[in-house]
Amino acid sequence: MATTKVLLTDLAPTVSHVPSNYIRPISDRPNLSDVQISDQGFIPLIDLRGLEGPNREDIIKQIGQACQHDGFFQVKNHGIPMTMISKIMGLAREFFRLPESERLKNYSDDPSKTTRLSTSFNVKTEKVSNWRDFLRLHCYPLEDYVHEWPSNPPSLREDLAEYCTSIRGLALRLLEAISESLGLQRDYIEKALGKQAQHMALNYYPPCPQPELTYGLPGHTDPNLITILLQDDVPGLQVLRNGKWIAVNPIPNTFIINIGDQMQVISNDQHKSVLHRAVVNCNKERISIPTFYCPSPDAVIGPAKELINDDQPAVYRNFTYGEYYEKFWNRGLATECCLDMFRVSGA
Ligand code: OGA
Ligand code: NI
Numbered sequence: 001m002a003t004t005k006v007l008l009t010d011l012a013p014t015v016s017h018v019p020s021n022y023i024r025p026i027s028d029r030p031n032l033s034d035v036q037i038s039d040q041g042f043i044p045l046i047d048l049r050g051l052e053g054p055n056r057e058d059i060i061k062q063i064g065q066a067c068q069h070d071g072f073f074q075v076k077n078h079g080i081p082m083t084m085i086s087k088i089m090g091l092a093r094e095f096f097r098l099p100e101s102e103r104l105k106n107y108s109d110d111p112s113k114t115t116r117l118s119t120s121f122n123v124k125t126e127k128v129s130n131w132r133d134f135l136r137l138h139c140y141p142l143e144d145y146v147h148e149w150p151s152n153p154p155s156l157r158e159d160l161a162e163y164c165t166s167i168r169g170l171a172l173r174l175l176e177a178i179s180e181s182l183g184l185q186r187d188y189i190e191k192a193l194g195k196q197a198q199h200m201a202l203n204y205y206p207p208c209p210q211p212e213l214t215y216g217l218p219g220h221t222d223p224n225l226i227t228i229l230l231q232d233d234v235p236g237l238q239v240l241r242n243g244k245w246i247a248v249n250p251i252p253n254t255f256i257i258n259i260g261d262q263m264q265v266i267s268n269d270q271h272k273s274v275l276h277r278a279v280v281n282c283n284k285e286r287i288s289i290p291t292f293y294c295p296s297p298d299a300v301i302g303p304a305k306e307l308i309n310d311d312q313p314a315v316y317r318n319f320t321y322g323e324y325y326e327k328f329w330n331r332g333l334a335t336e337c338c339l340d341m342f343r344v345s346g347a
Contacts, residue, residue, distance in 0.1 A: 006107060008119050008133050012098045012206035021067045022129045022214045030214055030279045033147050035238060036246045043239070043248060043256070044070060049077035051173060054249075063174070064181030067259050067267070071274030072239055074254045075174075078164050087130070088163050089232055092287050095135060096204040106135065108149050111329040114138040121217065122329055131280045132216045133204045139291075140198035141163040147329040160200075167228055168198055171293040174257060175224060182267055184304055192266060193225070194299030199292040205236060208280040216278035216286070221337045222260035223328040224292040229256040234286040240275040261324070261339050263293060265316045268303035273337065297322030316342050 005011035011019070044066045051059050064075035096103070108116035109123045115137050120129040136143045142161050148158050172190060179188040190196070205216040216236060231237065236250040237256070248256065264273040278288070295301055301316035319342055330337050 004098050005100075006119070007100065007103060007117070008131060008206055009096055009103070009204060012014070012131075012208065015208055018131075018208065018210045018213050021263055022131060024128055024214055024218075026268060028218070029212060030215060030245075030277075032279065034245070035279075036244055038239075038246050038248050042058050042241075042246060044073045044217075045251070045254065046073050046075050047171075048075050048079070050176065053304060056177075060181045064213045066272040067178060067181065067263070069272075070241075072248075072256060072258045072276070073171075074251060074256050076251075076254050078170055078175075078255055080163075080170060080255070082156035084163060084166065085230060085253060088230065088289060089287060091153060091156060091159055092202040092204070095150065095202060096133065096285075098152060102152055115150075117150075125330060128214075130217055130281075131205060131208050131211075131214050132278070133206075135199050135202040137202075138197065139167060139200055140318065154343050164198060164200065167200075167291045168293075169254070170342075171198070171226065171228060171291070174228075175293070178226075178263070178271075182270065182304070182307065184306055188304065189225070189263075189266060192244055192297035192299065192301065192304075196280040197294040197296050199224070199294060201292075202288050203278070203286075203288045203290070205278065205280050205286040205288075207283055207285055209282065211280045211282060214280065216280045219277040221273040221275055221293065221339070222258060222290075223262070223293040223325055223338060224260040225262040225266075226260055226293050226295070227256075227258045227259070229288060230290075231256070231288040232286060234281070234284045236278045236286045237278060237288070238277050238282065245277070260292070261337065262301055262321065265301055265341060265342070266304050268307040268312055269315045270307065273339065275337070293320040294325075297325065314344055317344050 042082050085154050106117035117135045119133045144163055146157050175189045176186045179186055233250050235247055238245045257272050259271045261273045263271050299321050300318050301321055303314045308314045
């Protein structure tokens with residue numbers, strides 16, 4: 001049966017089987033029975049209390065280790081109030097429950113639009129669709145974008161703006177810590193980003209009748225600098241470690257931080273941008289809200305000079321983030337990381 005709905009939110013409840021355009025070839029399915037469940041400690045949980053005080057050195061060490069070995073860590077005592085977290089989760093839920101006609105007002109399949117509701121990943125370039133709808137928003141500087149955000153639910157602009165400002169504060173604190181952990185000046189990374197940019201997505205993964213045939217998001221690395229992910233209590237995120245997919249168990253009121261491609265470049269491969277994916281399930285809808293902290297499009301990104309030496313020559317050439325970002329969206333989410341296209345030959 002041909003897909004007759006633009007958005008998956010409206011299609012999913014009407015089907016008892018996954019439509020053919022969502023079905024992955026057999027060699028590219030999630031193989032859910034072969035996934036390991038993460039036990040405590042798989043993704044380091046770092047307590048940020050005291051980061052600006054007596055515990056700074058110790059916390060920075062933990063962050064540095066996690067960036068090098070894991071590419072992923074979780075944070076608690078991050079300073080974002082619990083009330084704000086539940087408000088934003090509630091808002092996202094409310095948005096995807098709006099009537100179809102109301103949601104469709106924000107629809108666009110053009111990845112260059114700075115505010116848009118869309119589905120899958122990039123419907124213009126991909127062969128197989130993903131089991132996801134998403135509202136994607138540019139959010140820094142706020143005053144450039146807030147006026148184009150959806151005006152329904154009525155509190156969306158105000159609540160999300162407040163959230164973006166708080167998350168930006170957390171991102172900058174983390175970037176300072178990461179700079180220091182690499183032995184760079186505290187403001188090195190922030191300065192490398194030009195005017196900086198911040199994007200966010202509200203991801204909505206509806207229940208799926210055959211989760212073994214499709215992905216919410218297939219394996220990918222994030223193209224940006226660091227990602228700060230808020231998720232509800234439904235598991236779905238999986239991280240690749242030593243060739244094995246590991247399911248992340250959500251911990252309430254924590255954020256998952258992952259290193260993106262630009263951080264791997266700036267650190268000259270000391271930090272790892274790790275493959276991850278989102279799988280879906282039969283029973284429960286799932287919401288995740290990533291914030292992507294980014295360089296501005298005209299910022300020139302390359303390995304930090306301080307991290308280049310005879311033993312570790314520059315692994316990447318310099319490029320603008322705009323160039324990188326365009327490649328990312330146009331080639332579709334592929335398991336080979338976009339980074340390979342920017343390596344110095346022979347490195
Ligand atoms: C992403 C992503 C994971 C999730 O949006 O880049 O990896 O759990 N999301 O939704
Ligand atoms: Ni991602």
